[in-house]
Amino acid sequence: MSDSSVDYDKLLDKINLWAQEIGFSQVGISDIDLSEAESHLQNWLAKGFHADMDFMHKHGSMRTHPAELHENTIRIISLRFDYSNKTIIPYEDVLTQPDKGAISRYAMGRDYHKLIRKKLKVLAEKIKLEVKGFNYRVFTDSAPVMEKAIAEKAGLGWIGKHSNLLNSKAGSYFFLGEIYTNIPLPISNKASFHCGSCTKCIDVCPTKAIVAPFQVDARKCISYLTIEHKGAIPQEFHQAMGNRIYGCDDCQMVCPWNKFTQDAKVSDFLPRNQFDEPDLEELMSWDKEKFLKNTEGSPIRRIGFESWQRNLQIAIKNKP
Numbered sequence: 558m559s560d561s562s563v564d565y566d567k568l569l570d571k572i573n574l575w576a577q578e579i580g581f582s583q584v585g586i587s588d589i590d591l592s593e594a595e596s597h598l599q600n601w602l603a604k605g606f607h608a609d610m611d612f613m614h615k616h617g618s619m620r621t622h623p624a625e626l627h628e629n630t631i632r633i634i635s636l637r638f639d640y641s642n643k644t645i646i647p648y649e650d651v652l653t654q655p656d657k658g659a660i661s662r663y664a665m666g667r668d669y670h671k672l673i674r675k676k677l678k679v680l681a682e683k684i685k686l687e688v689k690g691f692n693y694r695v696f697t698d699s700a701p702v703m704e705k706a707i708a709e710k711a712g713l714g715w716i717g718k719h720s721n722l723l724n725s726k727a728g729s730y731f732f733l734g735e736i737y738t739n740i741p742l743p744i745s746n747k748a749s750f751h752c753g754s755c756t757k758c759i760d761v762c763p764t765k766a767i768v769a770p771f772q773v774d775a776r777k778c779i780s781y782l783t784i785e786h787k788g789a790i791p792q793e794f795h796q797a798m799g800n801r802i803y804g805c806d807d808c809q810m811v812c813p814w815n816k817f818t819q820d821a822k823v824s825d826f827l828p829r830n831q832f833d834e835p836d837l838e839e840l841m842s843w844d845k846e847k848f849l850k851n852t853e854g855s856p857i858r859r860i861g862f863e864s865w866q867r868n869l870q871i872a873i874k875n876k877p
């Protein structure tokens with residue numbers, strides 16, 4: 558949909574301004590050609606690196622053909638939302654304390670899905686007031702969307718060798734959100750690649766899950782094993798898990814670009830229940846009722862009490 562009465566360059570300036578006011582840190586625009594990402598995805602799936610995340614297979618070509626997911630999409634507005642905070646006890650310090658549990662930084666506070674979704678809608682509704690015929694759908698880690706590939710095309714960063722998105726001014730501790738739309742906004746320049754010859758993330762990975770640059774084998778990844786995987790975690794990974802009880806930030810922790818991490822503009826992601834340095838025995842003493850109460854509104858609740866206990870048991874077994 559192109560409306561000749563609309564100056565799309567000026568509209569983009571306004572979108573940038575509104576996005577900042579709402580709490581986003583960066584905006585970029587991509588087209589909908591994801592053919593490069595599609596071949597990477599096919600290759601990754603063919604190798605079985607998705608483990609039992611069967612949802613990666615579902616939805617056919619919708620994941621890499623945005624207009625199939627939301628009709629008439631010609632552009633995607635990609636947005637960055639920082640979640641870290643300098644006041645949080647450093648993850649690397651927690652890794653050296655076997656009595657404590659290490660939780661991925663993004664999961665210590667409020668569940669981001671609803672919050673970011675709401676903010677994306679606020680932004681989209683502002684655009685709708687400006688452009689007649691503006692049609693949209695918002696996403697944040699919620700549907701078959703190639704978030705990182707889209708963000709890379711939209712200039713928000715490059716996909717690092719650990720397969721996370723990296724930004725030269727903000728590191729990698731941020732969420733992404735997308736607005737699929739039918740208006741011809743000016744397309745941003747793709748970000749350039751700045752990993753160079755560095756291999757720190759590959760070298761540090763406790764389970765050697767980064768089997769080659771940009772190739773994470775989920776079957777070995779602690780993030781996958783502690784969050785997505787149901788049932789027992791294979792014995793071969795127990796020792797390497799150490800005290801990591803929900804996710805794993807090691808490959809991000811060592812990345813030199815994370816010295817540029819930006820603080821969140823909101824307090825929602827600050828640790829709850831001392832989740833930046835929780836005592837393992839205390840967590841283990843929670844019954845199901847207490848687990849549900851203490852993880853209300855937290856992403857941790859999504860894995861359920863059984864997986865939570867499974868992870869804790871391994872961390873406690875790893876105590877010297």
Ligand code: SF4
Binds near residue numbers: 807808
């Ligand atoms: S999240 Fe942890 S286990 Fe997974 S690739 Fe990164 S360092 Fe390895």
Ligand code: SF4
Binds near residue numbers: 811
């Ligand atoms: S640790 Fe090095 S190789 Fe890995 S993502 Fe960061 S810059 Fe790239």
